[in-house]
Amino acid sequence: MTERAPVAEQIPDFSDYRGVWVNVQQRDGVAAPVSWQLLGQAVPMARELEVEVGAIVVGYRVRHLAEQAIHYGADVVYLVDDPVLERYRTQPYAEAVARLIQRYKPEILLFGSTNDGRDLAGAVATIVKTGLAADATQLSIDRETRLLNASRPDFGGKLMSTILCKRHRPQMATCRPGVFPTPAPDPTRTGRIVEEPLGLSEDDIPTKVVAFLPEERRVDLASARIIVSGGRGVGGPQGFEVLRELAEALGGVVGASRVAVNAGWISYEHQVGQTGQTVRPRLYIACGISGQIQHQVGMQDSDIIVAINRDPNAPIFRLATYGLVGDLFEIVPALTRRVRELRQRLSQQRDVGPTPRSAASTAVGGNGTG
Amino acid sequence: MHTVVCIKQVPDTSEVRIDPKTNTMIRGGVPSIINPDDRHAIEAAVTLKEQFGGRVTILSMGPPQAIAALKEAISLGADEAVLCSDRGFAAADTLATSYVLWAAILKLSEEEPVDLVLCGKQAIDGDTGQVPPGIATRLGWPQLTYVRRIQEIDFARRYIRVERIADGGIEVLESRLPAVVTVGREINEPRYASLPGMLRAARYQPRIWDRNFLDLDPEQIGLRGSPTIVSKVWAPPRRQRPPVILIPDADRDPDAAAARLLDYLLKDGVLEWAPAPVPAAE
Numbered sequence: 013m014t015e016r017a018p019v020a021e022q023i024p025d026f027s028d029y030r031g032v033w034v035n036v037q038q039r040d041g042v043a044a045p046v047s048w049q050l051l052g053q054a055v056p057m058a059r060e061l062e063v064e065v066g067a068i069v070v071g072y073r074v075r076h077l078a079e080q081a082i083h084y085g086a087d088v089v090y091l092v093d094d095p096v097l098e099r100y101r102t103q104p105y106a107e108a109v110a111r112l113i114q115r116y117k118p119e120i121l122l123f124g125s126t127n128d129g130r131d132l133a134g135a136v137a138t139i140v141k142t143g144l145a146a147d148a149t150q151l152s153i154d155r156e157t158r159l160l161n162a163s164r165p166d167f168g169g170k171l172m173s174t175i176l177c178k179r180h181r182p183q184m185a186t187c188r189p190g191v192f193p194t195p196a197p198d199p200t201r202t203g204r205i206v207e208e209p210l211g212l213s214e215d216d217i218p219t220k221v222v223a224f225l226p227e228e229r230r231v232d233l234a235s236a237r238i239i240v241s242g243g244r245g246v247g248g249p250q251g252f253e254v255l256r257e258l259a260e261a262l263g264g265v266v267g268a269s270r271v272a273v274n275a276g277w278i279s280y281e282h283q284v285g286q287t288g289q290t291v292r293p294r295l296y297i298a299c300g301i302s303g304q305i306q307h308q309v310g311m312q313d314s315d316i317i318v319a320i321n322r323d324p325n326a327p328i329f330r331l332a333t334y335g336l337v338g339d340l341f342e343i344v345p346a347l348t349r350r351v352r353e354l355r356q357r358l359s360q361q362r363d364v365g366p367t368p369r370s371a372a373s374t375a376v377g378g379n380g381t382g
Numbered sequence: 383m384h385t386v387v388c389i390k391q392v393p394d395t396s397e398v399r400i401d402p403k404t405n406t407m408i409r410g411g412v413p414s415i416i417n418p419d420d421r422h423a424i425e426a427a428v429t430l431k432e433q434f435g436g437r438v439t440i441l442s443m444g445p446p447q448a449i450a451a452l453k454e455a456i457s458l459g460a461d462e463a464v465l466c467s468d469r470g471f472a473a474a475d476t477l478a479t480s481y482v483l484w485a486a487i488l489k490l491s492e493e494e495p496v497d498l499v500l501c502g503k504q505a506i507d508g509d510t511g512q513v514p515p516g517i518a519t520r521l522g523w524p525q526l527t528y529v530r531r532i533q534e535i536d537f538a539r540r541y542i543r544v545e546r547i548a549d550g551g552i553e554v555l556e557s558r559l560p561a562v563v564t565v566g567r568e569i570n571e572p573r574y575a576s577l578p579g580m581l582r583a584a585r586y587q588p589r590i591w592d593r594n595f596l597d598l599d600p601e602q603i604g605l606r607g608s609p610t611i612v613s614k615v616w617a618p619p620r621r622q623r624p625p626v627i628l629i630p631d632a633d634r635d636p637d638a639a640a641a642r643l644l645d646y647l648l649k650d651g652v653l654e655w656a657p658a659p660v661p662a663a664e
Contacts (some may be wrong), residue, residue, distance in 0.1 A: 102515070103524065131527045133512070134476070137512070146511070147510070149408050171400060171615050175611070219526070219555055225554075292656070322633075336643065338639065346641075347640040
């Protein structure tokens, strides 16, 4: 996929393939946010192609998700609802999606590039023998050729590559969660729900999910509103304690650069960047992060970026809204102290009224003031 | 029992440089390595062999220089190695790649039935993770992706139970064998090559299979067999941001700098637990 290839072939006649579809990923009847993010992208693309927006909902007792998909922009929802589909498993899900493709022929189909989404999309593309672009972060339509341009950062984020699928349909792509904004649902929207049978029984499935252990203390970077992130300058796992205190005081979570994760100072689930997660919080505080391209691609869409770094020439300052050149081990604790004071003042003022949710859960913890 | 490990030789992307004029990778001088996740797959296979006996075959598709990666895998404890190499395989995308590897696994199964295929969960030069599902789907075998632990495996009963990193948690999956399992760095700590391993690798010559040997359909290999193409590689325009507001004296008076920063953040309204400041007269 990294080779450049001149292809001068004609695009075959695909006029029987119409519609821009999104696979709605769900677990226990709750949709993954990336599903709605992708519907937000599908709507303008379908308008450009003058076709309908389709959504695929596969699962058990998931009719409510079909209705939600309509609120988020689907004109038609293809629903496969069967007890066999209670838990995600590759084979029955892939067969259900492949059958919908073969029957209703969408020209474009998008998946979230989560573990389950990639697992599914890779199997579906092989069944229907079509092209699958991986981990797209930009989507656009060439109206004349009706081709999907699925683009993604490559080479550690230094460049973008645009992937095309000219000779096969549907054009499929997995797309990065958190890159596209989640649209506002419109509960007045209406659409059609087309129900399809699965046609498989439990005996046909070679795998069984015997247990599911939800992540206990999930680091939810993707939906965090405030992220305090550390890099090489944090110096070690103890350094991250200082950041954790600030994150707690602010009601945010801790992120990290690849350098810090590779050094073993903090676990991979905290990693922001090309090989970690893409985030777009309201506030991103980068502490001791120089700001390599590979990190930037994961956080450049944050609303406000604060850079705290000793090196005034660090690239992060070219991205930052506010810059502080200095020692993070002096600045961050000072900021933590001031945030705590402010919150204490605010909660005293509000003694009569209810404490806001976020304040209640993150107010000064018992320890860690030393 | 027979385990096949699919590996890929990749450029060490931490050292990749880009030619700013042509927007292409400068390949010269970039070291080639075994894809990091694939090392964990090799380690998992060798560990299973130590426990249960049997044979580990390394399988790769690539140009002749990938022989170096296969020999390294031999030094890590694998028994045999096969490289699928043919000019006609060039520019293959994931669909065309899984076609060749599928055919090679069928060929290997003729020598000794394959019980398990292990792969790294994705390659650092493509980050797609699509080849293992392609192989599993073509074989009609279950795919168990993003596995962090093999809890139990019983080759006689053709049974495997794994912990899989699923969306939102860990799932415990039971499956029949043969199956395709993909792993990442969570599963083990790869060993270093042993001295006997290195000696064996130095003498070892992997078998090389081409499209004729594998009896492949020319329409399904290489560029022709690849539905996706990279149409262009471009430098992303940098998002226009206003110049940074530098808060002065953060090194000399960090406390005052912190106070000023907090004022800015309150004014920007990004601290949602704080009341919006009284707006100045517009």
